[in-house]
Amino acid sequence: MCTSMTYATSDGQYWLARTMDFGFELGGNPVVIPRKYNFQSVTGRSFTTKFGFVGAGAKLQDYIVVDGVNEHGLSAATLYFSDEAHYSDQPVSGKLNLASFELVNWILGVNQSTAEVRAHLDQINVVNFALPLLKANVPLHWIIADRAGHCGVLEMQAEGIHWYDNQIGVMTNSPDFAWHRQNLGNYVQLENGGQPDRQFNGYTAKQIGPGAGALGLPGDYTSTSRFVRAAFMREYAPAVPDKVAINTVNHLLEPFDIPRGVKLQANGKFDYTQYRGYMQMSNPTYYFQPYQSSDISAVHLTEALMNKSTVTDFPVPREQQVTALN
Numbered sequence: 396m397c398t399s400m401t402y403a404t405s406d407g408q409y410w411l412a413r414t415m416d417f418g419f420e421l422g423g424n425p426v427v428i429p430r431k432y433n434f435q436s437v438t439g440r441s442f443t444t445k446f447g448f449v450g451a452g453a454k455l456q457d458y459i460v461v462d463g464v465n466e467h468g469l470s471a472a473t474l475y476f477s478d479e480a481h482y483s484d485q486p487v488s489g490k491l492n493l494a495s496f497e498l499v500n501w502i503l504g505v506n507q508s509t510a511e512v513r514a515h516l517d518q519i520n521v522v523n524f525a526l527p528l529l530k531a532n533v534p535l536h537w538i539i540a541d542r543a544g545h546c547g548v549l550e551m552q553a554e555g556i557h558w559y560d561n562q563i564g565v566m567t568n569s570p571d572f573a574w575h576r577q578n579l580g581n582y583v584q585l586e587n588g589g590q591p592d593r594q595f596n597g598y599t600a601k602q603i604g605p606g607a608g609a610l611g612l613p614g615d616y617t618s619t620s621r622f623v624r625a626a627f628m629r630e631y632a633p634a635v636p637d638k639v640a641i642n643t644v645n646h647l648l649e650p651f652d653i654p655r656g657v658k659l660q661a662n663g664k665f666d667y668t669q670y671r672g673y674m675q676m677s678n679p680t681y682y683f684q685p686y687q688s689s690d691i692s693a694v695h696l697t698e699a700l701m702n703k704s705t706v707t708d709f710p711v712p713r714e715q716q717v718t719a720l721n
Contacts, residue, residue: 398651401564408637408677418664444504447701468542468676480534494524542676565625568618687713
């Protein structure tokens with residue numbers, strides 16, 4: 396379960412931010428995948444990247460990256476899409492056959508924009524394949540954004556591949572994006588101001604303090620509620636310059652942070668926010684904030700890192716730092 400949103404700065408730049416909410420311990424860190432890196436897929440196929448990228452990943456059979464940004468400012472994130480994702484049962488000859496959890500590697504490794512991703516979708520085939528860590532197929536959909544401000548959602552369902560232009564700029568989990576988009580019609584009364592007085596048989600009811608415009612804004616952890624809340628917060632977030640935007644996107648994601656223990660799954664495990672990831676597209680940089688600390692670590696995508704022959708892994712400290720003032 397995850398929440399994602401784009402953010403536009405006052406100087407015309409863009410970010411993609413996400414929470415990674417899951418019950419199974421993923422243990423990822425920021426990693427840089429260099430140019431011309433040959434990915435070995437669990438399907439037995441391989442492909443070579445054109446572009447370097449940085450994101451949150453872990454080494455399994457090969458490095459699996461679940462969100463990140465590449466050297467051209469294209470960014471992407473995986474989100475859980477339970478019960479609705481549908482993949483091919485068999486590899487298709489003449490296409491690049493990948494597992495769902497490998498798709499971000501392809502999106503960021505060979506494409507420069509959302510338009511290119513959309514145009515190249517006929518080159519890939521996503522195959523049902525179990526993630527070794529989970530020993531199960533991983534149902535996913537993807538939010539993809541570029542430095543020109545374009546955003547899309549990619550979903551693969553039984554009736555085929557769907558690409559949605561995402562003007563809303565947010566995405567969560569199931570149901571599908573089209574449902575979430577229509578559901579916003581149930582919340583057209585929301586605003587960041589107040590509400591007018593109301594008459595009830597001669598009695599004048601007045602709002603109780605500021606913030607009444609957000610009455611009815613859902614605050615629970617369901618994907619449907621998080622989508623509405625993210626759309627509301629993104630809509631009214633102030634635009635600040637790109638160089639200081641990390642502070643704003645950090646605050647925008649705070650209301651979606653899920654502490655351990657408050658969201659119980661049917662299997663008895665708890666979903667919680669294992670990390671938050673922030674992708675700066677103008678100056679490709681990945682910011683990583685683990686659950687165990689409110690400190691933010693940054694990895695800038697440099698020429699030296701992109702021209703290496705191997706992946707660079709950046710372990711992140713997972714202990715809260717406190718500044719003593721006396």
